[in-house]
Amino acid sequence: xxxxxxxxxxxxxxxxxxxxxxxxxxxxxxxxxxxxxxxxxxxxxxxxxxxxxxxxxxxxxxxxxxxxxxxxxxxxxxxxxxxxxxxxxxxxxxxxxxxxxxxxxxxxxxxxxxxxxxxxxxxxxxxxxxxxxxxxxxxxxxxxxxxxxxxxxxx
Numbered sequence: 001x002x003x004x005x006x007x008x009x010x011x012x013x014x015x016x017x018x019x020x021x022x023x024x025x026x027x028x029x030x031x032x033x034x035x036x037x038x039x040x041x042x043x044x045x046x047x048x049x050x051x052x053x054x055x056x057x058x059x060x061x062x063x064x065x066x067x068x069x070x071x072x073x074x075x076x077x078x079x080x081x082x083x084x085x086x087x088x089x090x091x092x093x094x095x096x097x098x099x100x101x102x103x104x105x106x107x108x109x110x111x112x113x114x115x116x117x118x119x120x121x122x123x124x125x126x127x128x129x130x131x132x133x134x135x136x137x138x139x140x141x142x143x144x145x146x147x148x149x150x151x152x153x154x155x
Contacts, residue, residue, distance in 0.1 A: 009060060043082065084135050
């Protein structure tokens, strides 16, 4: 099978890079290493090292929420982000990064206020948003940055 007919997806459980055939339902795909589902419909909590792996080795957009437990607006953003993950996976990977536990990563990305939302495509920042956002922004990012031949939307 040609390389173009597969997409690389990083497992949210063990961080193994998996090649998922584009013609197969991605929602049902399981990791070749740990055999867990590649898409759970929930954001994956990542530290800096895991975050770099997901962003660097994934063919689908990675949408990240940089947050902190003490942040009121972050708590308001959390259910919106959760619903977006449930609705929009497997077209994008949704991840959460605690800025208190990952200060150097937050500084490297220029996070100055939280919540800070980013979309990474092709390993680089494709868009960013400061503050609470509605689900329309997350849907728009998924629509704009997901490859047309990547994972199909859930039905």
